[in-house]
Amino acid sequence: MNSTDKKYKELYKAHYPKVMRLCLGYVAGDEAIAKDLAQDIFIKIWENLDNFRNDSSISTWIYRISVNTCLSRLRTGKKRSRTIAIADVPEILEEHSDADREKQLVQLYKCIQKLSETNRAIILLVLEGLPQSEISEIIGLKHDAVRTRIHRIKSQLTKCVSHE
Template structure:
């Protein structure tokens, strides 16, 4: 087995849960779509493995790949006249077999799904308990700007959850 294969298997084992969680947040709780995007993220990771320069941690690098994969899917789905993610999510929430995390989690994912794409990414990383420095590196903003954004995102989520 080559070094890339060993490294990839280690990255997959270590970071798949994180990647899947972020994809679920981006896809507003649609677990099947999140699974597809998590797999796509690791296909992209495999393709980019030789390009990893080591300027960030593997975790930060894989978060960037996850973010780019999800954002590309969202942009592509808007141009292909597919069923909007909001409708996918509503259809999914009507299927009781997919409500294994309960209504509270579904409501949270619905509220997160109403955020803009970057805010969704930030709050998913906060929920994953990433260090603020790592989040700031992934998003490309300063830590102080990140703290302000997180405060605003939390305030917005509270409002959205109150209104549901």
């Protein structure tokens, strides 16, 4: 096994769960589509791993590929009039016994789907626990702009969830 293969395996193992959660957020919990997206993302990572210049952290680079791939898929999906079912929001909901919590999570996913592409990317990265500085690097906005957007997005989602 050469060093590129080894590095790829380590990246895959370390980042697959995060990439998968991000993809699930973009497709309202549709696991089959999320798995396809994650596979596409890791193919792109493999194809471009030797070109990674260390201008940013490897995780920032992976998130950038992930966001771009998810947005690209959503754009082409919309052009084909493809709708994504929200009925079966993530299987993790089945693990929770609290019906109210389940209902809120379903509403949250529905509300996230209503956000603009950039705002959706920002909030999904926030939910993933990334620092605002890294989010600003991934999205390509200034840190202050990201901080302001996060505040507005949270407010918008709070209103949306309570009115759904």
